[in-house]
Amino acid sequence: MMTREEILHHLTAPSAANLFAEARQIRQSTKGNGIFLRGLIELSSICQRNCLYCGMRHDNPKVHRYAMQDDEIVACAALAAQLDFGTVVLQAGECERLWTRERVSTLIRRIKAETGQKVTLSLGERSEADTAEWKAAGADRYLLRFETTDRTLFNQIHPGSPQTDEHPRVAQLLRMREQGYEIGSGVMLGIPGQTLDSVVTDLLTFQTLQLDMVGLGPYLRHPETPLGQSALTSEVPVSVDFTCRCYAITRLLLPNANIPSTTALSTLDPINGRTQGLSSGANVFMPNLTPAFYREGYQIYPGKICVIAPQADSLDALKATFTTLGLHQQNG
Numbered sequence: 001m002m003t004r005e006e007i008l009h010h011l012t013a014p015s016a017a018n019l020f021a022e023a024r025q026i027r028q029s030t031k032g033n034g035i036f037l038r039g040l041i042e043l044s045s046i047c048q049r050n051c052l053y054c055g056m057r058h059d060n061p062k063v064h065r066y067a068m069q070d071d072e073i074v075a076c077a078a079l080a081a082q083l084d085f086g087t088v089v090l091q092a093g094e095c096e097r098l099w100t101r102e103r104v105s106t107l108i109r110r111i112k113a114e115t116g117q118k119v120t121l122s123l124g125e126r127s128e129a130d131t132a133e134w135k136a137a138g139a140d141r142y143l144l145r146f147e148t149t150d151r152t153l154f155n156q157i158h159p160g161s162p163q164t165d166e167h168p169r170v171a172q173l174l175r176m177r178e179q180g181y182e183i184g185s186g187v188m189l190g191i192p193g194q195t196l197d198s199v200v201t202d203l204l205t206f207q208t209l210q211l212d213m214v215g216l217g218p219y220l221r222h223p224e225t226p227l228g229q230s231a232l233t234s235e236v237p238v239s240v241d242f243t244c245r246c247y248a249i250t251r252l253l254l255p256n257a258n259i260p261s262t263t264a265l266s267t268l269d270p271i272n273g274r275t276q277g278l279s280s281g282a283n284v285f286m287p288n289l290t291p292a293f294y295r296e297g298y299q300i301y302p303g304k305i306c307v308i309a310p311q312a313d314s315l316d317a318l319k320a321t322f323t324t325l326g327l328h329q330q331n332g
């Protein structure tokens with residue numbers, strides 16, 4: 001059991017070298033040297049929400065809006081199988097008209113039957129009936145970041161969110177756990193208005209929820225969003241070091257969790273981001289399998305690594321990083 005004070009100390013101590021070493025050791029004992037690769041497929045950039053931080057928000061007129069066809073999506077999953085990945089992550093802007101219950105069910109069935117890949121869904125806030133049917137169709141996991149446990153901040157940055165006592169995203173995660181999903185969540189680090197104290201609560205909440213997967217990335221300003229244009233700052237640093245401290249603390253709190261070294265971390269530091277991430281307890285990497293001609297439309301934050309530097313996203317470079325760190329790709 002880690003106390004709030006211990007976590008705060010890990011977040012702010014002058015050096016985190018010991019913390020990172022301990023996290024690596026725990027990963028080694030729970031996961032070995034294998035790194036899971038999950039193929040990210042960004043189904044569409046059409047979104048009906050207006051999250052204040054996200055470049056894909058409905059009111060940003062400068063986004064190239066696209067939606068992939070089912071055959072294209074299944075072809076991306078087939079590529080994941082060919083590359084020996086094991087899992088695909090279907091992620092999209094929130095749009096129920098486009099991603100209907102029936103259409104997503106059909107997609108899940110096709111991907112499982114035609115490619116054998118496991119399916120993680122990341123389609124935002126959806127009803128209990130939708131996620132139940134998708135589970136029945138064969139979905140394995142659902143990824144829904146709660147973004148922050150600070151309800152005032154959450155409501156500020158998610159206009160139109162229900163004013164319930166319970167955090168709407170946490171409520172959905174708990175429902176999906178009951179439905180048999182492996183559940184993944186996480187937060188952004190350095191959101192304007194976010195406090196260090198609330199990050200401590202976020203980290204402890206990962207443990208309370210016993211998450212199977214935890215995705216953590218630095219908040220990156222998008223100039224075409226209200227939050228990106230505001231002068232508000234955060235007590236929480238947007239840095240590789242701070243993000244990696246959070247990976248390491250998460251590994252200590254949840255030794256068995258799957259923790260990706262995120263694209264946002266690689267975008268913040270294209271040279272060292274993923275190496276640092278994999279050296280602080282992360283055990284998952286999510287290469288982007290979205291067809292190149294769609295990727296520019298999915299700019300949740302600017303300069304997303306695969307758009308500006310395709311070579312940094314290459315599988316060979318990734319595997320070379322694994323080798324340098326004594327790690328290797330593992331199907332799962």
Ligand code: SAH
Pocket residue numbers: 053054055091092093094122123124125143144145147187188217218219220221222264300301
């Ligand atoms: N519509 C889906 C997918 C959203 S994109 C959903 O809401 O779950 C996936 C994640 O990207 C979000 O959960 C958020 O944590 C992150 N994200 C969005 N905008 C960002 C930004 N400006 N900087 C860093 N991360 C961002």
